Amino acid sequence: MSAGLDGIIAADTVLSHVDGAAGRLVLRGLDVERAAQSLDFEGMTALLWQGFHPLGGRPDDLRAAIGQARGRVAARLPALLPAISGLSAVEALRLLLASLPDGDAAGDAVMVVAAMPVFIAALDRRARGLAPVAPDVGAGHAADFLRMMTGVDPDPALARALDTYLVTVSDHGLNASTFAARIVASTRAGMVSSIVAGLCALKGPLHGGAPGPVLDMLDAVGDAAAAPAWIAAELAAGRRLMGFGHRIYRVRDPRAEVLKRAVRSLSSPRILLAEQVEQAALTALSRHRPDRPLETNVEFYTALLLDAVGLRRDLFTPVFAMGRVAGWTAHVMEQEATGRLMRPASRYVGPLAA
Numbered sequence: 001m002s003a004g005l006d007g008i009i010a011a012d013t014v015l016s017h018v019d020g021a022a023g024r025l026v027l028r029g030l031d032v033e034r035a036a037q038s039l040d041f042e043g044m045t046a047l048l049w050q051g052f053h054p055l056g057g058r059p060d061d062l063r064a065a066i067g068q069a070r071g072r073v074a075a076r077l078p079a080l081l082p083a084i085s086g087l088s089a090v091e092a093l094r095l096l097l098a099s100l101p102d103g104d105a106a107g108d109a110v111m112v113v114a115a116m117p118v119f120i121a122a123l124d125r126r127a128r129g130l131a132p133v134a135p136d137v138g139a140g141h142a143a144d145f146l147r148m149m150t151g152v153d154p155d156p157a158l159a160r161a162l163d164t165y166l167v168t169v170s171d172h173g174l175n176a177s178t179f180a181a182r183i184v185a186s187t188r189a190g191m192v193s194s195i196v197a198g199l200c201a202l203k204g205p206l207h208g209g210a211p212g213p214v215l216d217m218l219d220a221v222g223d224a225a226a227a228p229a230w231i232a233a234e235l236a237a238g239r240r241l242m243g244f245g246h247r248i249y250r251v252r253d254p255r256a257e258v259l260k261r262a263v264r265s266l267s268s269p270r271i272l273l274a275e276q277v278e279q280a281a282l283t284a285l286s287r288h289r290p291d292r293p294l295e296t297n298v299e300f301y302t303a304l305l306l307d308a309v310g311l312r313r314d315l316f317t318p319v320f321a322m323g324r325v326a327g328w329t330a331h332v333m334e335q336e337a338t339g340r341l342m343r344p345a346s347r348y349v350g351p352l353a354a
Contacts, residue, residue: 001347011174011182011339015048015330018173020248025255027171036258041141041166042066045113045326048171052333054106062110067137069114070144073100077122077132084123089314090203092123093321094196102190105336109329112195116322117141121148124315142166145322146309157266158309164262165305168255169298169320171327173248177201181328185335186342194332199321211320212313213242214303215270217277224276231277231284241281243300252295259301268308274300 002008017026025032028047035044042063049056055065080099084092096119100111122132125148133148142162146154171178181198185191201207221230234241246253263271278296285294306316 010179010342010344011335013174013331013334014051015327015334016171016173018248020246020250023249023251023254025172027167032168032254033258036164036167036262039167040163041170041323041326044167044170045329048326048330049109049333052330052337053109055110063140065110066114066141067135067139067144069110070118070135071137073111073115073118074122074132074135077118081122081126081132084126089120089123089127089318090199093119093318094199094203096123097192097199098196100192102192105191105333108191109333112192113325113329116318116325117145117148120315120318120322121145123318124149124312150310161262161266161305162309165259165302165319166323166326168258169302169323171324171330176204176207177324178328178331182331182335182339183342185332186339188336191329191332195325195328198324198328202317202321202324211243211299211303211306211316214300215307215313217242218270218273218303221273221277224273224280227277227280228284231281235284235288241285241294243278243297243303244281244285245294246297249295249297250293253297255298256296256301259298259305263301263304263308266305266308268304270304270307274304 015028017024019025027035027044028050030038030047035047039047040059043059045066046055046057046059046062049062051057055062076099080096084095087095093116097112097115100108100115102108118132118135125132130151133151135148136144139147140159140163143154143156143159146159146162174182177198180201181194184197185194221227231241263274268274278300282295302320303313303316306319307313311319
């Protein structure tokens with residue numbers, strides 16, 4: 001028995017391989033570094049869907065289908081947006097996604113991928129007292145999201161950086177949200193229900209909730225000279241340093257380096273401080289926990305990248321879901337094609353009847 005299911009294999013998959021010891025992530029046969037350099041989000045999604053969906057392996061056709069679907073999703077917004085008043089960004093996205101019907105599996109996969117940027121941009125604009133911006137069905141996924149957020153065509157460098165992020169986080173083994181989606185998929189509940197389950201798992205602070213606090217940490221440090229003392233005080237108080245350590249990786253998270261390069265390309269004003277805080281943190285952690293390697297993880301440079309492209313901190317988790325939905329949908333289709341109903345056993349440790 002493993003309380004956290006560590007080391008338990010629950011599925012065979014062709015989608016991604018996480019090598020925690022070597023610090024390597026393979027996405028459908030491509031190292032994450034190569035995937036982020038050579039593919040946009042639609043290309044990554046088409047690759048993950050290959051063999052499971054009619055548009056798998058056909059990025060141009062998938063790009064067109066997702067663009068058209070963004071338009072259909074946007075038509076639903078006037079009836080849906082009044083219901084999200086008072087909800088957090090993740091709660092609002094959960095409600096909006098749950099409004100989509102489960103129907104044709106292939107169509108649902110395209111629809112739920114297309115819905116993410118439309119819904120996230122609309123809920124953000126509503127929070128700012130602004131009306132939604134209609135999608136440009138011919139635009140790229142990342143670029144159209146930024147355009148729907150701001151109302152103007154984005155700087156191509158910002159769109160490319162966001163594309164890099166979406167590709168980098170598109171899939172990552174059988175993490176908690178992906179596992180939740182596959183469990184629901186194993187019941188044949190349908191694509192939308194499975195994706196909502198994945199999002200619900202992502203809402204928890206132990207999975208997907210750390211990027212925003214990385215910026216809070218940088219704000220609190222303020223100046224590189226203050227970093228060592230601030231970090232020492234946090235560790236002495238028993239608090240975690242956001243953006244460091246990972247359940248699987250025992251060396252540097254390969255996604256961190258991909259995103260670091262992307263942030264540097266944007267000339268983020270935070271990058272110099274972040275690099276200095278990172279080095280101070282790694283030095284302090286090696287002394288504080290010499291028995292446990294705690295290296296930079298994906299959240300550290302995720303925070304800087306999403307901040308640099310203009311996103312509010314409460315949108316970081318929804319935008320993570322916007323990238324991870326490529327993997328979630330692929331896992332749902334893989335589970336439906338090759339898996340069976342998941343029904344693990346439990347070990348009873350309560351009292352027996354007299």
